[in-house]
Amino acid sequence: MTEQTPDRDPSAAPARGRASAAAVPVVLLAVAALCLWASSRLTWVSVESFDGLGGARTSELIGGAWAAATTPLALTLVAAIAASFAVRGWALRVVGLLVALVAIAAIVPAATLLIGGVDDDKAGRLAELPDRAEVTATEAFAGPAILVLLGGVTALIAAAALIRKAGASAGLSSKYATPAARRAAAGNHAATPEEPLSERMLWDALDAGEDPTAGDVAGPNGGDEPGSTGGTDTRR
Structure with a gap:
C-alpha cells in the first residue's frame, strides 16, 4: 500500500505570510516600549551639591525624572500595539505616524544628553536642591540614553512597518474578503x-x-x- 499525502491548502501559505507580516510591527513596538520603560527606571544623571552647612550631597536622577515623558511614551507604544489589531487602512497609517512622533519625542532628550552633556541648572532643579545649595559636579550615564535611542529607532521601524501594512491590507484581493x-x-x-x-x-x-x-x-x-x-x- 502506498501512503497518500494529504492535500495542502493553497491558502495556508498566504495566511501564514500575512500573520508573520502582522506580527513584525507588534514585536517591534513591544521591544521599543520595553526599552523606554527600562530606561525610565535607570539613573541618567548623578548630581553632587554642597549647601555650606553639612557635607556634600549626591542625588541620582532616573529617566522618569530627567526625561519625564519616557514612561508615558512607553505606554503610548503599548496602546499602539492594541490599535494595530483594531484598525485598518488610513486609520492604521495614522497610528504609524503617531508612533513615529513618539519615537522622535523619545530620541530628542537622549540625544541632547549624549551630545550636549548635563545642564547644571536643570540638574539642580530636578534634584530639588535648596536655594543655598550649589551644584559642584554632575555625571551623565550613557547606557540609559543609548537604550532610549535603541527603542526610538525600533519604534521608527515599527512605524514604517505599520504604514506598509496599511497599504498591503488595502490592496488585498477579493479572495480574502x-x-x-x-x-x-x-x-x-x-x-x-x-x-x-x-x-x-x-x-x-x-x-x-x-x-x-x-x-x-x-x-x-x-x-x-x-x-x-x-x-x-x-x-x-
Missing part, C-alpha cells in the same frame, strides 16, 4: 473579454442567486443570444 462580500461583488459583476469571471466568482454569483453568464454572450447581429434577429422571431 468575507463570503458575503464576495457574493455581493460577484452578483454585481458582469464578465467582459478584458476581465472574465473566475471560477470562484462564478460560484459566489450563484450563491448570491445571480446568473453570472447573463449578458456576456452576443450573437452575430449584436443580440443577446446567438441567432437573434433584432427581436423578430421567424421560427414557426
Whole structure:
C-alpha cells in the first residue's frame, strides 16, 4: 500500500505570510516600549551639591525624572500595539505616524544628553536642591540614553512597518474578503473579454442567486443570444 499525502491548502501559505507580516510591527513596538520603560527606571544623571552647612550631597536622577515623558511614551507604544489589531487602512497609517512622533519625542532628550552633556541648572532643579545649595559636579550615564535611542529607532521601524501594512491590507484581493462580500461583488459583476469571471466568482454569483453568464454572450447581429434577429422571431 502506498501512503497518500494529504492535500495542502493553497491558502495556508498566504495566511501564514500575512500573520508573520502582522506580527513584525507588534514585536517591534513591544521591544521599543520595553526599552523606554527600562530606561525610565535607570539613573541618567548623578548630581553632587554642597549647601555650606553639612557635607556634600549626591542625588541620582532616573529617566522618569530627567526625561519625564519616557514612561508615558512607553505606554503610548503599548496602546499602539492594541490599535494595530483594531484598525485598518488610513486609520492604521495614522497610528504609524503617531508612533513615529513618539519615537522622535523619545530620541530628542537622549540625544541632547549624549551630545550636549548635563545642564547644571536643570540638574539642580530636578534634584530639588535648596536655594543655598550649589551644584559642584554632575555625571551623565550613557547606557540609559543609548537604550532610549535603541527603542526610538525600533519604534521608527515599527512605524514604517505599520504604514506598509496599511497599504498591503488595502490592496488585498477579493479572495480574502468575507463570503458575503464576495457574493455581493460577484452578483454585481458582469464578465467582459478584458476581465472574465473566475471560477470562484462564478460560484459566489450563484450563491448570491445571480446568473453570472447573463449578458456576456452576443450573437452575430449584436443580440443577446446567438441567432437573434433584432427581436423578430421567424421560427414557426
